[in-house]
Amino acid sequence: MKPVPARIPQFLLGLALAAGFAPPAAAATHQYAPGVPLHHHTLPNGLQVLLLPLPTSPVTTMHTWVRAGSRDERPGITGIAHLFEHMMFRPVRPGAKSYFDKASELGLDYNASTRFNATDYHETFKPSALARVVAMDAERFKHLRVTDELLKIEREAVRSEYSTKLDASPVVDLWFQIYRKAFPGHPYGWHIVGEREDLDRIGAADCNRFFATNYTPNNTMIVIAGPIEPRATLALINREWGDWKRGPAKAPWTNEPRPGTAPVFAKGKLAAPTKYVLMGWRIPERTRADRLVHDLTDFILFNERTSLAAKRLLDEKHLASEADSFNTDYDIGLSKLFVVPNANVAPATIVDEAQAAIDGFDKLPDADFQAYREYFGVFQRERQLKTQEVTKALGRAWAYDGDFRNAIVDPRAVLNVSRAAVSKVVKTTYRPTNRVTLVTP
């Protein structure tokens, strides 16, 4: 890593780097919003870079998305994607400062999340810290070596994550179990956290192999948004990340999960005085063409108080105290509805009525369909105002859908989604035979 002094004013950095070291990179500029350009670059090593200059934003945010998650695991070392993500915050070599220490020195706000088919590392920081953040991230992505000594400590932290989530929360247990029931034999089925006994089996060599295979520049996207100068920022990224060696092209996943052929109804493991019902419908992998339709459909059916499910379960039938979509931004594979039934209401009744609400879509008056589209448009535009949301959404669209442009919000596009398109999704995806239901025992 080439050290960069912490407090070089960014405009000076821009002049120096842009004058002498303009990086060769394939480039295209998109319109994120009226008057807001989004710069897309591909470095020669395949690293994808998105830069969104937001001059009035109060924060700078950087997300680094890797297209590797629990879907890249195999039986025996399940959970390695998640455990490895934790190791990315440890020293890159024995004796070096850890990411924790360096991030604290810079006053960063940071976190990471492992998902089924991607892992997201992110930081929010003051504008002057950009150069150091870019450099310290590059260092760990290029040079990390996991050791068994450090793995031993981090394994205990993950064990604590198991116990505080999976062993203690009935709702988290349902989340875990619904994937197990929906996708037996598929990586979605062992969930991101993995099989508990595998945690002890995974060694440093496994982690380093996983790293070498999946963490490559041509499998990674950096997204930075905030009051940045795009040319200087690109030069900086090129300098710090440009020598990261390209890896073998990652083959597309061929293990697309299959839709269901019969309804599944099962109980979770953690008993609770309150009964919860979590329903999921298996959804196909999304593409640029159908992402908006699927999102709007989920919104109409399940999202918050105005959804068809909430109207029926709460207002018309008085069967439940709560009905809402579940973890939509994080998960894939299932579109889910979470319900807290009222006392003495059988879960089967909830399931039947939720399905009836879905089936009622075709009877929805046109004026209501139009109202849903408007609600969804405002909902999207509100999120678009948040720098951190924008940055995350762009990387997620790239990692999940293979196209970051899915995160570019166009209010007109929402208004152009047709009833027929939504109806088709409802009929093909939200049918009873494709449904999985988990209830608390």
Next chain:
Amino acid sequence: MKRIALSLIALLLVPAPAVAHPPAGKRMADAAPPKMNVPVARIALPGSGAPLYALRDGRLPRVWWHLYLEAGERFVPTKYAGMSTVAADVLDQGPASMKLADYRQHLFRQGAAIGWEATNRFLIAHVKCRPDQLAAMAALVRRTAREPRLAGGELERARDRVLTLRRALDDDMRQATFMYGKQKLYEFRPEARMPEGWPSSIAAIGRRDLESWLSAHLARPAAFLAAAGPVAPARLAQAAGPALAGWLTPYRGARAAMPPAPTGRRVVLIDKPGATDNQIYMLTPMAVDLAGPAAPAAEVFFAGMGRDLGSRLGALRVKRGLTYGANSGFRPQEWPSWYFYSFGGIPQTPQIVAGAFELFAAARTGLSADEVARAKDQLIQDRAGDLETPPEQIEAVAGAVALGLPPDLPFRAPGRLAAVTTEAAARPAAAAASLDHALLVVMGDASKIQAPLTEALPKGTTISVKSFAEIEKEALGGLASRSTTIE
């Protein structure tokens, strides 16, 4: 009522913070944090004189407004604890003179949403609507408050919904620990009571009880309005004022005097038989003027101690592998306090508690200049990221006014945080190290955790072991516990 589990559930490096950070400022820089340019207008609503706090912002085609009515949980008799939440649920169903389905459909077709919430001090109507619907929605809110839907089994339905969600909170060990700790800290005084109530007190609420409470507290409530959207403040006042005239009285914003902090360390072990995980929540009262310089200094100190894994408490995970998370922070409530929160398995829990005590004791002279600088950077970023959109900004303004603070205080946070010196940030340290007024709540299987926890605590510490039924009884006025003093 808190909603269940609908925040993001994720496998993260760092667990989500235990307590939401307070609202604060927007823009940041290295040398001198820039002043935020978010002017908050204050106008007396025509016809009532109730204050309107308004932000003009044209980025989104909706107005977000919040009507705060001083009719919250603190005004409820103890035996009916939770009544304010039942009231909010009833009001959420719209006015009695409209069919529920018609009410919902009316809002939906207008592109509007109205939701009611109870807090310790207020009943709040949260409204989102098109600018041209402002007067109509204000009238609808008033009509709902005047005509609550209580007849024909509606009260019973609302009570059942609230009861269901309240019981669900007890399923979540973290939530249940927080709910108890926050109220026990001030021995369940009305001003410290949470609006969620308790299962038995909610079940006891009858139609007449609620009717008489609503008529007493919503007839002429003290109130203020906070609104943001693509409309000039004067126009907002003209639109909303007439619909609310003759109903509201001006909210004055007086805070309740903070009671003396209970002396002596209090330790409560809430028994959850069969639990394999333990929740650890420690709270200490802290008399701080939220508008003065001591508040940002306290924020900085407790963030420096436990804001992230690189801070001192992070060692419990990073160096010792005892837990997935351990953090501390300052709670800028009407009666402020600071907290420590962690969780762990049975062998780890005593070590976490003892380790936290040691780390706070070691920090009794304060943090280093570097630690203070980092904590300031992090907090300024937090505040900035929390206040980017009009709905976020107006919620922060309303939150400040509700605490009797200047409405623009959130936007001054970057400057206030930047001004904290290492010396100022050290002032809370000595009190934090002594733990003389601390309340420690641990939830777990008492048969397994009581003995090892006892070992970890200083001699002379009394542990009260309580079942869920006993903490409910305690909250509602009848104390019952099994206490042991460590010799």
